[in-house]
Amino acid sequence: MAKTSPGHFFEDYRIGQVFRHATPRTVTTGDRALYHALYPSRFALTSSDEFARACGLPQSPLEDLAAFHVVFGKTVPDISLNAIANLGYAEGRFLRPVYPGDTLVSESEVIGLKQTSNGKSGIVWVRTTGRNQRGEAVLSYARWVMVRKRDPEAPAPEAVLPELAVAVAPEALVVPEGLDFERYDPALAGSGHLWEDYAPGEIIDHVDGVTVEDAEHMMATRLWQNTARVHFDSGARPDGRRLIYGGHVISLARALSFNGLANAQLIAAINAGAHANPCFAGDTVHAWSEVLDRALTDRPGVGALRLRLVATRGPQTPGELRDEVGKYRDTVLLDFDFWALIPMRG
Amino acid sequence: MAKTSPGHFFEDYRIGQVFRHATPRTVTTGDRALYHALYPSRFALTSSDEFARACGLPQSPLEDLAAFHVVFGKTVPDISLNAIANLGYAEGRFLRPVYPGDTLVSESEVIGLKQTSNGKSGIVWVRTTGRNQRGEAVLSYARWVMVRKRDPEAPAPEAVLPELAVAVAPEALVVPEGLDFERYDPALAGSGHLWEDYAPGEIIDHVDGVTVEDAEHMMATRLWQNTARVHFDSGARPDGRRLIYGGHVISLARALSFNGLANAQLIAAINAGAHANPCFAGDTVHAWSEVLDRALTDRPGVGALRLRLVATRGPQTPGELRDEVGKYRDTVLLDFDFWALIPMRG
Amino acid sequence: MAKTSPGHFFEDYRIGQVFRHATPRTVTTGDRALYHALYPSRFALTSSDEFARACGLPQSPLEDLAAFHVVFGKTVPDISLNAIANLGYAEGRFLRPVYPGDTLVSESEVIGLKQTSNGKSGIVWVRTTGRNQRGEAVLSYARWVMVRKRDPEAPAPEAVLPELAVAVAPEALVVPEGLDFERYDPALAGSGHLWEDYAPGEIIDHVDGVTVEDAEHMMATRLWQNTARVHFDSGARPDGRRLIYGGHVISLARALSFNGLANAQLIAAINAGAHANPCFAGDTVHAWSEVLDRALTDRPGVGALRLRLVATRGPQTPGELRDEVGKYRDTVLLDFDFWALIPMRG
Numbered sequence A, B, C: 001m002a003k004t005s006p007g008h009f010f011e012d013y014r015i016g017q018v019f020r021h022a023t024p025r026t027v028t029t030g031d032r033a034l035y036h037a038l039y040p041s042r043f044a045l046t047s048s049d050e051f052a053r054a055c056g057l058p059q060s061p062l063e064d065l066a067a068f069h070v071v072f073g074k075t076v077p078d079i080s081l082n083a084i085a086n087l088g089y090a091e092g093r094f095l096r097p098v099y100p101g102d103t104l105v106s107e108s109e110v111i112g113l114k115q116t117s118n119g120k121s122g123i124v125w126v127r128t129t130g131r132n133q134r135g136e137a138v139l140s141y142a143r144w145v146m147v148r149k150r151d152p153e154a155p156a157p158e159a160v161l162p163e164l165a166v167a168v169a170p171e172a173l174v175v176p177e178g179l180d181f182e183r184y185d186p187a188l189a190g191s192g193h194l195w196e197d198y199a200p201g202e203i204i205d206h207v208d209g210v211t212v213e214d215a216e217h218m219m220a221t222r223l224w225q226n227t228a229r230v231h232f233d234s235g236a237r238p239d240g241r242r243l244i245y246g247g248h249v250i251s252l253a254r255a256l257s258f259n260g261l262a263n264a265q266l267i268a269a270i271n272a273g274a275h276a277n278p279c280f281a282g283d284t285v286h287a288w289s290e291v292l293d294r295a296l297t298d299r300p301g302v303g304a305l306r307l308r309l310v311a312t313r314g315p316q317t318p319g320e321l322r323d324e325v326g327k328y329r330d331t332v333l334l335d336f337d338f339w340a341l342i343p344m345r346g
Helices: A029-038 A049-054 A064-080 A214-223 A246-256 B029-038 B049-054 B064-080 B214-223 B246-256 C029-038 C049-054 C064-080 C214-223 C246-256
Strands: A018-020 A083-094 A103-115 A121-131 A137-148 A203-205 A266-274 A284-296 A302-313 A332-343 B018-020 B083-094 B103-115 B121-131 B137-148 B203-205 B266-274 B284-296 B302-313 B332-343 C018-020 C083-094 C103-115 C121-131 C137-148 C203-205 C266-274 C284-296 C302-313 C332-343
Touching: A018 A064, A029 A064, A029 A214, A029 B029, A029 C029, A029 C214, A049 C103, A064 A083, A064 A103, A064 A121, A064 A137, A064 A214, A064 A246, A064 A266, A083 A121, A103 A137, A103 B049, A214 A246, A214 B029, A214 B214, A214 C214, A246 A266, A246 A284, A246 A302, A246 A332, A284 A332, B018 B064, B029 B064, B029 B214, B029 C029, B064 B083, B064 B103, B064 B121, B064 B137, B064 B214, B064 B246, B064 B266, B083 B121, B103 B137, B103 C049, B214 B246, B214 C029, B214 C214, B246 B266, B246 B284, B246 B302, B246 B332, B284 B332, C018 C064, C029 C064, C029 C214, C064 C083, C064 C103, C064 C121, C064 C137, C064 C214, C064 C246, C064 C266, C083 C121, C103 C137, C214 C246, C246 C266, C246 C284, C246 C302, C246 C332, C284 C332
Parallel strands: none
Antiparallel strands: A018 A103, A083 A137, A083 A266, A103 A121, A121 A137, A203 A284, A266 A332, A284 A302, A302 A332, B018 B103, B083 B137, B083 B266, B103 B121, B121 B137, B203 B284, B266 B332, B284 B302, B302 B332, C018 C103, C083 C137, C083 C266, C103 C121, C121 C137, C203 C284, C266 C332, C284 C302, C302 C332
16 A cells, blocks of 8 residues: 555546644744745734733734644645645635744635646645634635546546635634733834825835845744645756745745735735746745725724735836736746735724 | 963863863743744653653753753864864663753763874863752763873873763663653643554654744754854864854754654753754755664663654755765764664553 | 835925834844844854843843844835945944844935035935834934935035044943843853953954845845845846845944854944955855954943944955055954943953
C-alpha cells in the first residue's frame, strides 16, 4: 500500500464530502515575530499588546492573514495538490480573533463541482472553516480550484454551482467581541485618517516596494505548512523558478498598504481575490488600493471600508488594473477585495 | 594573551577529559516557529499543544532534532572547530522531551583517541550529553571527528577505541513519561498508517523536494549557535561555497519524510549517521526511507520503527544508496539510521 | 488629501519639536529566536534565562541592540525617510533592560538644526527615547542625519548645534537593577577573560566572518519595523543593490565579537558610531575591537570596558582603520564606540 499521498483528483470529490485536514497547529508569538520579519507590517493592533488592550482586546491578536494562511495551508494536501489553478475566493469571514496560544484546525466541505469542457479537469468549490481549540469557528471562506482528473475517461459528475455572494454584506461582518475604539490613539497608530476620511472611488498609492527573495517566501509558506511543491522545488516548473504562494503576495500588499491605510486595523471579510499573474523571486512588489465602499458595523465607533488592494510587479500607475479588452495587465499580481475595520471619528 | 579561541587540536585531547560547553540556551516557541519556517515539518505532536496533550504530554515538545542541534551546536567550539571531517554518530538516545522554556547545556567526555596513519591528524570520540535546567539528561550521543594536529610532530597518544553499539537496542529506547496513543487521531495526524503497516525492507519515496537557499541554512545553523566557519563565510572554502551544516539536511529529510511516515511522531534514538556528500545552496533535497526493523517498547500502544532515512540531491531512485564498489552514490547526501516512536493499532 | 506620508523635510523641523513615533511593539521570545537566527550571538546572558537569573536578573533580557533597533526603527518615518545620510550617534545610554513581553514606544525631540552650505539640505539632531509599557525610559540616544529640503528656497533656520559628549562618562553608566556577577560562571559564558584581562590599547581580532544575504538583512530590518525604502527595494538605487541597514552591521559585528569578548555581556552606552562605507549582500563581514578605556561602575564586581568595534568587508588587519589622510579605509563598514559591562575578577 502506497504510504505517500498523491493528493486527490477531480473524480474523487463528491458534493457534501467533508475533509478534516491534517496537522493542528498552535500559533505563538514566534509566528508573530516571523510575520513581522517577513512582511513590513506596522499596524498597531497586531504589533502591541498594550495598544490592543486599549482597544478592548485581551492582547494583540495574530494578524488575520496569518490565521488565514494557517487555515488555508492545511487544505492544500486534500484540495489543491493536483490543482492547475487557484481560481477564486468568496464569502471569507473572520469570525473571532486568533491569539498566541490558540490551536487551529481546518475543515473543508465540497460545495460545488463542474467538469471543464475538455474533460481533463474540473472545478471544485469548497467551503473551509478554521476552528480554535474550543471548537469555535475563527474564519470561513469559499474557494474554487481547477483540479486535474486522474483518469480523463472518468464520467463527469452532475454539475453543481454554488451561489456565492459577490461581496460579504456589511451586516454579516463580525466585529471582535470587546473591540472598542473609544481610547484609540491615531498618532501611535501612525495616521490621523479615520473612516470618515475615505470615500468610495478614492485611489491610494502605497508608494513603497519590496523586492522578494526565494528564502523569504519559502520560509513564510512553510510556516503556514503549505506543501504545494511548486513553491519549494526548483525542479517543479520547466523554467526552474519557484512560484510564490499567492497568500505571500496578499500579506506583502496588505503590509505595504499601511502607508495610506494605517488605521484599517483588522480584516473582517474577504469578498474576492484573484492572483492575476505569477510572482517570482526578484520581483519588486508594490501596491495600491481603491476604496470600494464604506459601511457602518453594529459596533458604535467601528466603521468598515471595502477596499480593493492591488499588488503589482514594479511601481505602476495606481488605478490601472485591466487592459482595453478587460484582461488584467501583466504587471498586476493580485486583485484582492476585502472589508477592513477602522475607527470612526466619533 | 590571545583572547580568541583557536579551538582544540588533536594533541589537546585526553581520554576522560570533560568539556562543559559554553552558552546555555533557553529554547522557546520562537525556536519552534523558526523550525517550522525552515523545515517543512508537519508532525502533529510537535505542531499542536492540543494534540500533544491528547497524547499524554503537558504540551507540544520541541522537535527532537531541534534539541539535538542545540546540544550539538555547543560542542563545535570545543570539539570540531579544527575538524577535517565529521565521521559518525552512534548510541544517540533521546531521554526526555524538551519543552519551550527549558534551558539546555551540553557536556562532552572524550571516550576515544586514535592518531591517523599520516600523523597529521587524529580521530576523537566524544560522548555528549545535553541537560535541562534541572540537570536531567535530555539526550546523549557518541560522535567522532577527524581533528587536525597543531604540531605534526606531537607524539601519538595510546589508541583507545570505544566500543559503540551498531544500533541502540529496542529495550534501551526511552518512551517519554506519560506518552499514550490511546486517544490518537490518525486523521488529524495526516495518515492512517500505523506501526503494523510498516514492514522491514519496505522502501518509501517521500516524493517532495526542497531547493535550499544560503539564507535558510545559515539562519538555522546560527539558531543552534553552531559557529563552524565553513557554514557562514564564503571565504572559507576555495570554491567560495558555504557548506550546509549536516544537521540541516537531517532536519530537511526528516520533515520531508512526513509524506509517508506521518505517524512516526518522535525520534527515540540515533543509531548511525553519515553525511555522504556535501550539500550546498541550490541543491534540491529529496528523501526516501527504508524500514530496517520494527520493535515493541515498554509502553503499550507505542511501537518503534527503525528507519534508514536517506537524503539525496535531486530526485533519485529510492533504495539506491551505494554504487557497485560499495561507495555512496554521489547524489546521496545523508544516510541516517534512527528509531522512531509510532502508534500501534492496538 | 494625500494619505501616504512623504516623510518630513528639513524645513519641517523646529527646535523643541517632539515626535511620538508610530507603532508600539511588544517584543517576545520570538524576537529573540530571530535575533539568534540572524546574528551569530552567543552571549550567555541573552541566551539563557537560567544564566540571567544567576546574574540577578528575573530572566534573560532582550539583546540591547535589539531594543535599540526597535526604538530606532520607529523613528525612521518621522526622521530619516528623506535622509541623505545618517551622520552619527552620541550619548546613547541603556537605562533599563527590556524583557520579552515588554511593549516599546519611541519619542524624539529635535535638539539641533543647521542648514548645509549648498542650501539644499540640512542637518537635524534629535534625541530619541524608548519607553516601556510603564513609561520607564529603557534607552536614549542622540542622532543626527542630513535631510533633504522640500523647497531649496525655504529660508535657513537659525543654526542650533547641540553640545554632545564625546563619550558617555563612566559615572553615567546605568547598571541594571539587581545585576550581580558574584555567581558568574566563566566556563559557561565561554571565556575566562574578565575585566582585569583587558587593557586600553589592546586590539582583538574576532577572526570569524559572515557572508550576508539579502533575505537576512531584510528580515532583520523589517523585524525592527524600519521602513527605509533603500533597504528593501532594488529599484531604490541606480545600482539595483539594497543597502544594508547600518544597525544590521552593528549587530553582526557585536555577535562576532563574542570570540574574544565573551564576557562583555551587556552594552551600557553608545558613545559614537559611524557607518564608514555601505554594506551589501555578498559582503563577508569581519570584526575587530580595540579596548579604549576601562572603568569601574557603581556596582561592585561589575566593570566597564570602552570598546571600539570595527566591522570590515573581508578579513582586514586589526587596528587599521584609516588611510594616511585620515579617511576611513574603504574596507571599513562600521566604527562603533561603546561601553560594555563585564564581570570583574573580584
